[in-house]
Amino acid sequence: MKALQNLLKELEPTRTTLVAVSKTHPPEKIMELYRAGQRDFGENRVQEMIEKYEQMPKDIRWHLIGHLQTNKVKYITSWVHLIHSVDSFKVLKEIDKRAAQDERVVDCLLQFKIAEEDTKYGFEPEEVYEMLRSEQFKNMKNIRIAGVMGMATFTDDEEQVRGEFRRLKKMFQHLKDNFFPDQNSFREISMGMSDDYLIALEEGSTMVRVGSLLFGEREYV
Numbered sequence: 001m002k003a004l005q006n007l008l009k010e011l012e013p014t015r016t017t018l019v020a021v022s023k024t025h026p027p028e029k030i031m032e033l034y035r036a037g038q039r040d041f042g043e044n045r046v047q048e049m050i051e052k053y054e055q056m057p058k059d060i061r062w063h064l065i066g067h068l069q070t071n072k073v074k075y076i077t078s079w080v081h082l083i084h085s086v087d088s089f090k091v092l093k094e095i096d097k098r099a100a101q102d103e104r105v106v107d108c109l110l111q112f113k114i115a116e117e118d119t120k121y122g123f124e125p126e127e128v129y130e131m132l133r134s135e136q137f138k139n140m141k142n143i144r145i146a147g148v149m150g151m152a153t154f155t156d157d158e159e160q161v162r163g164e165f166r167r168l169k170k171m172f173q174h175l176k177d178n179f180f181p182d183q184n185s186f187r188e189i190s191m192g193m194s195d196d197y198l199i200a201l202e203e204g205s206t207m208v209r210v211g212s213l214l215f216g217e218r219e220y221v
């Protein structure tokens with residue numbers, strides 16, 4: 001638990017939320033952190049998150065951090081805490097529809113493509129502006145946009161990573177000023193993983209998603 005305590009100490013001054021990324025790790029290992037007080041856990045695959053949700057204590061806050069397919073939305077809207085990985089208007093509409101059936105408002109982050117690699121999912125800025133201006137978006141009652149999320153390029157070049165995080169922070173501020181000026185609930189910048197969370201903290205992250213630093217290396221991905 002030393003890794004957890006050390007990390008929490010680093011996050012405390014900026015009150016950054018720790019999402020412990022438990023993908024690939026079994027419930028026993030997650031319970032070690034749970035017993036130490038950790039409640040926010042992140043998974044990147046819907047099926048795996050459902051299995052863990054069903055077996056594990058109900059006060060865990062489950063964060064979906066991986067790509068969400070439209071046909072899987074209905075399995076999670078009644079209990080998911082935060083979806084970090086909304087990357088299309090289509091999936092957002094489905095979340096709104098299913099959340100309405102579950103009589104819930106589901107918090108969502110808009111995932112932006114900030115990395116160089118084009119394999120990563122995420123919105124381009126223009127798509128988001130168009131979506132946020134649309135009547136259909138304004139009529140959605142069962143989703144709430146709580147902020148933005150991004151993944152930096154996988155590289156040793158710290159300045160590149162820093163630049164990408166800075167762009168995400170700027171995007172957050174732009175959206176806040178132009179689309180959510182009076183909404184305190186629009187406040188999260190989910191950025192930073194095991195290898196780059198210190199840079200993310202310096203650049204204004206409010207939520208870090210840390211896996212291997214807490215759980216050790218994954219055996220498969």
Ligand SMILES: *Cc1c(COP(=O)(O)O)cnc(C)c1O
Nearest residue numbers: 021044065193194209210211212
């Ligand atoms: C796996 C994953 C993480 C955590 O990665 P680590 O390098 O193990 O900290 C964070 N965010 C996303 C989207 C992930 O898929």
